[in-house]
Amino acid sequence: MAAAKILVAVHGIGDQIGYETAQAVARQVGRYYDVATDIPLGRFYTGVGANDTAVPMPFLVTKTDNAVLLDKTGFDVGFAEVYWASIPRLIVKDGHILEESKKWAKTVAARLAQRAERHRRPIPMREQVRLTTVLDEMIETVAVMERLNFVLAKAGVFQFNLNKLLTDFLGDVQIVVDFQAYRDQILKSFSTVMDEALKLGTDGQLPELYLIGHSEGSVITFLAVLKALADPARYPWIKSVRGMMTIGSPIEVHHLLWPGLWQELRPDATAAPAAARTIPWHNYYDYGDPIAYQLTATKQWLDTTGFARTLELDESEYSRSYLPGKAHVDYWDDNDVFKHFVDRVVCSPTPERAQSAPKPASKWLAVIVSYAIPKLLVLALMCLATYVLYRPVAAALISTVPAPDAKYVFFDVAGIGLLLLGVTAAARLPRLTNKWRWWFVAAVCLALSMAAYAGLVNDASRQAIGAALSDWGMSPTGGVLTLAGLVALIAGALSSWFPSWGTRILPITGLLAIVGLMGRLIWTSHQEHELWPVLLGGAAFFYLWRITALLFDLVFIWHRYVRHAAALASIAEVCEVGYKSTKLETWTGMAGAKSATATAGAK
Numbered sequence: 001m002a003a004a005k006i007l008v009a010v011h012g013i014g015d016q017i018g019y020e021t022a023q024a025v026a027r028q029v030g031r032y033y034d035v036a037t038d039i040p041l042g043r044f045y046t047g048v049g050a051n052d053t054a055v056p057m058p059f060l061v062t063k064t065d066n067a068v069l070l071d072k073t074g075f076d077v078g079f080a081e082v083y084w085a086s087i088p089r090l091i092v093k094d095g096h097i098l099e100e101s102k103k104w105a106k107t108v109a110a111r112l113a114q115r116a117e118r119h120r121r122p123i124p125m126r127e128q129v130r131l132t133t134v135l136d137e138m139i140e141t142v143a144v145m146e147r148l149n150f151v152l153a154k155a156g157v158f159q160f161n162l163n164k165l166l167t168d169f170l171g172d173v174q175i176v177v178d179f180q181a182y183r184d185q186i187l188k189s190f191s192t193v194m195d196e197a198l199k200l201g202t203d204g205q206l207p208e209l210y211l212i213g214h215s216e217g218s219v220i221t222f223l224a225v226l227k228a229l230a231d232p233a234r235y236p237w238i239k240s241v242r243g244m245m246t247i248g249s250p251i252e253v254h255h256l257l258w259p260g261l262w263q264e265l266r267p268d269a270t271a272a273p274a275a276a277r278t279i280p281w282h283n284y285y286d287y288g289d290p291i292a293y294q295l296t297a298t299k300q301w302l303d304t305t306g307f308a309r310t311l312e313l314d315e316s317e318y319s320r321s322y323l324p325g326k327a328h329v330d331y332w333d334d335n336d337v338f339k340h341f342v343d344r345v346v347c348s349p350t351p352e353r354a355q356s357a358p359k360p361a362s363k364w365l366a367v368i369v370s371y372a373i374p375k376l377l378v379l380a381l382m383c384l385a386t387y388v389l390y391r392p393v394a395a396a397l398i399s400t401v402p403a404p405d406a407k408y409v410f411f412d413v414a415g416i417g418l419l420l421l422g423v424t425a426a427a428r429l430p431r432l433t434n435k436w437r438w439w440f441v442a443a444v445c446l447a448l449s450m451a452a453y454a455g456l457v458n459d460a461s462r463q464a465i466g467a468a469l470s471d472w473g474m475s476p477t478g479g480v481l482t483l484a485g486l487v488a489l490i491a492g493a494l495s496s497w498f499p500s501w502g503t504r505i506l507p508i509t510g511l512l513a514i515v516g517l518m519g520r521l522i523w524t525s526h527q528e529h530e531l532w533p534v535l536l537g538g539a540a541f542f543y544l545w546r547i548t549a550l551l552f553d554l555v556f557i558w559h560r561y562v563r564h565a566a567a568l569a570s571i572a573e574v575c576e577v578g579y580k581s582t583k584l585e586t587w588t589g590m591a592g593a594k595s596a597t598a599t600a601g602a603k
C-alpha cells in the first residue's frame with residue numbers, strides 16, 4: 001500500500017480561525033477527486049483541548065473514518081495545519097508592542113535608504129520624503145476606499161476589507177521580520193506539527209508531507225524548510241517533504257528588505273548526495289495581488305547557495321481576479337491552481353501526466369476589468385466633484401446661462417470633469433515618478449482633456465466660464481485652457497519639488513483659479529439667489545477633488561508599481577547597486593543631493 005500523504009497548511013495574515021486553512025485545503029482536494037470534504041472544524045481538534053490551538057495536532061482522514069477521503073489510486077490523504085495566528089493575536093491584544101502602520105512604513109523606507117548608503121549611492125532626501133509621503137497617503141486612501149466599501153457592502157454589491165488586509169499584513173510582517181523571539185516561537189510550532197505529522201504513517205511507512213503556505217505563511221514555510229535543509233539531523237521531518245506550494249507569497253520582498261532572515265543559511269554539506277531528494281516547489285501568484293511577486297532575486301540566491309539542488313522552483317503567474325487586491329484571498333477558491341499542484345506533485349501517477357498538467361491561465365475579462373474599473377471610478381468621482389459645484393453655480397448664473405436640461409448638464413459636466421481629470425493627471429504624475437516618459441504621458445493626457453473640454457462643453461457655458469478672461473483680451477475657451485495648463489504646471493512643479501505638501505496643492509490651486517474665473521460673475525449675477533449653496537458646493541468640490549487625486553495616485557501606483565512590479569524592480573536595484581539617478585536628475589543637477597541619513601551623519 002502506498003504511503004499516506006499529509007498536506008500541511010500554513011495560514012497567512014490576519015486573525016485566522018484554527019484549522020480553517022486545513023479545511024480549505026481539504027475542500028480543494030475533495031473537489032479534485034469529486035468527493036465531499038466539508039470536514040467540521042471540531043474534527044481537527046482530536047486529542048487537543050478546545051482552547052489549545054497554539055500547537056494543533058495533525059488530523060488524518062482514513063478509510064475507516066466517517067469523513068472518508070480516498071483518492072482514485074487507493075491511498076489515504078490527511079490534513080494538518082501550522083496555526084500561528086495565536087502568537088500575533090496576543091501581541092495585538094497587548095497593544096504596546098507593534099508599531100503603528102505609518103511609522104513602521106517609514107522604518108522600511110529608512111532601511112532601504114541604508115542599503116543604498118552601503119553602495120555609496122544614497123537616495124536623495126527629496127526622494128525619501130516623496131516615498132514616505134506617498135506611503136502615508138496610500139494608507140489614508142485605503143481608509144477612504146474602506147468607507148466606500150462599507151457603502152457598497154450595505155448595498156449588497158460586494159464586500160472586501162482591503163484596509164484590514166493591509167493592516168494585518170503589516171502587523172504580521174513586523175512580528176516575523178523584526179521580533180526574533182516571536183519568530184522562533186512560530187518556527188518551533190511549525191516543527192512540532194511536522195514532527196507529529198511523521199507519526200501518522202501507515203504500515204510502518206513514514207508519510208509523505210506536502211507543504212502549502214499562503215501569504216506570510218509562505219515566508220514561514222520557506223524559512224522553516226531552509227533551516228531544515230541546513231540542519232536535517234535536527235529537523236528529521238525534512239526527509240519526508242515531497243512538495244511545497246506557495247500562494248500569494250511575499251518571499252521576494254522579504255528576501256530583498258530583510259536579508260538576515262535566511263541569506264546566511266547554507267545547505268548541509270555532510271548530507272549524502274544519494275540521500276538527497278528534490279522537493280518540487282510551485283509558487284503561484286496573481287498580478288492583481290498587492291503582496292505577491294515573482295521570485296527573481298530569491299531564485300538567484302537559491303542557485304548561488306546550492307539550495308536549488310533540493311528546492312526545484314517552478315512559478316505560475318496569471319491574472320484571474322476581477323477586483324484589485326482581492327486576488328490575495330481568491331487563491332483558496334481557485335480550483336485550477338490546486339488542480340495543477342495536485343496533478344504535478346501530490347497525486348500524479350506518471351511523470352508524463354505531471355508534465356502535461358496545464359498551468360492556471362489568465363482570464364482576459366479579469367484583465368480588462370481590473371484595468372478599466374479603477375480608472376472609471378476615478379473619472380466618476382471627478383465628474384461627481386464637478387457636478388456638486390456645477391449645480392449651485394448654474395443656479396447663480398441663471399440670467400447668464402439658459403436653464404440647463406439633462407443633456408446640457410451631461411455634456412457640461414463630462415467636458416469640465418475630463419478637463420479637471422487631465423489637470424489632475426498632469427499635476428500628479430510628476431510627483432509619483434521622476435521618469436520623463438511619464439511626464440510626457442501627463443502632457444498628452446492634459447492635451448486630450450483640453451480637446452474634450454472644447455468639444456463637449458456647450459458654447460454658452462464656455463462663454464460664461466471664460467468671461468472674466470475676455471477683459472484680458474483672451475478668448476473664453478482658449479483662456480480657460482491656458483489657465484488649466486498653468487494650474488497643472490504650477491501644481492505639478494510644486495508637488496514634485498515639495499512632495500511633503502501632499503495632495504492639497506492641486507485642489508487649492510484649482511479652486512483659486514475657479515474663484516478667479518467665476519467669483520465676480522457669480523457675485524454680480526446671482527440676483528435673488530443665495531450664495532451659500534455655492535460656498536457649500538465649493539467645499540464639497542474641494543474635498544472630492546482631493547479624494548480624486550488620492551485615488552488617482554493609488555490607481556497609478558497600483559498598476560505601475562504593484563501590478564507591473566516596478567516598485568520591486570526599484571527595490572532590487574537599490575539593494576544591489578544603490579540609487580541610480582535619472583537623466584533628468586543629472587541634467588538638473590539634482591543627482592548629487594544628499595540623502596537624509598547622509599545629512600544626519602554629517603551633523
